[in-house]
Amino acid sequence: MTKSWALFKKLSWPRFVLMNWVVAFELLMLVISGLWQAIRGDFHAYTPFFTLCGFMMIPLVVSLVMLAVKNERTTMTETYRLIPISDWKLYLLNLGASLINQIYLWLVQGILFGITLLIGHNSLEKVFNGVPEGLSQLNSEVNLVQFGLTAIVVGILSLLLIWSTISLVHFVTNAASSFLPRFRQNVVNVIIYIIVMAIAIRLVSALIGGLSFLSSQAINGGVIDNMWVGIAVMVIVTLIEGALNVWILSKWVEPKLD
Numbered sequence: 001m002t003k004s005w006a007l008f009k010k011l012s013w014p015r016f017v018l019m020n021w022v023v024a025f026e027l028l029m030l031v032i033s034g035l036w037q038a039i040r041g042d043f044h045a046y047t048p049f050f051t052l053c054g055f056m057m058i059p060l061v062v063s064l065v066m067l068a069v070k071n072e073r074t075t076m077t078e079t080y081r082l083i084p085i086s087d088w089k090l091y092l093l094n095l096g097a098s099l100i101n102q103i104y105l106w107l108v109q110g111i112l113f114g115i116t117l118l119i120g121h122n123s124l125e126k127v128f129n130g131v132p133e134g135l136s137q138l139n140s141e142v143n144l145v146q147f148g149l150t151a152i153v154v155g156i157l158s159l160l161l162i163w164s165t166i167s168l169v170h171f172v173t174n175a176a177s178s179f180l181p182r183f184r185q186n187v188v189n190v191i192i193y194i195i196v197m198a199i200a201i202r203l204v205s206a207l208i209g210g211l212s213f214l215s216s217q218a219i220n221g222g223v224i225d226n227m228w229v230g231i232a233v234m235v236i237v238t239l240i241e242g243a244l245n246v247w248i249l250s251k252w253v254e255p256k257l258d
Helices: 002-039 047-055 057-076 087-119 121-127 131-141 144-177 182-220 227-251
Strands: none
Touching (some): 002 047, 002 057, 002 087, 047 057, 057 144, 087 121, 087 227, 144 227
């Protein structure tokens, strides 16, 4: 347990630093945008809120990609592969370190959202006149707590599914390259990447469909219990991919020098 916790902290710290750099860049963009609006004479109390909403997705996508890169480098480097720890435990700790830091960024985004909302509260009440009453009516028709928890679970599972799929493709490509001549390696890699793109498109479509379903159910006052079937499927696929990843990692993927 001590070794696992020590390794988890070692894996988490560089990612924590990366996430803070992402937050710092986001804050810098908020300041620059606010100053520009002030220079133009168009700065209002609600400006930070709308600015944050305008590019909030950018740090979320960037962080997802950065953490995916960290995942792959960790499982492929000699430094971590030679640690006396089982491959499945390294795989889980690696994913866990990325997940906890992604959730940390989500929390920071939520805090920033809340702060900018409070700053522009009075002005936003005029802009979104009638929204509080609408939310109160919506809350009486659908359980917003259940909706929020379901959205969080779907978000976490989506991250794990995306990262496990990326790892599976990476490991399969790496394993295939070890047994083929260079020309055939390139051919196999192209085929694999085409398959991955198709799978990625399907995943994104499924996730967008799930989010649309959640939103429509909330707006129409419906139930979201059926969403748990999709969640169960995501869990099963992630577990299967994880098992394949660990098996390929232990049998076919050679560690690389740092």
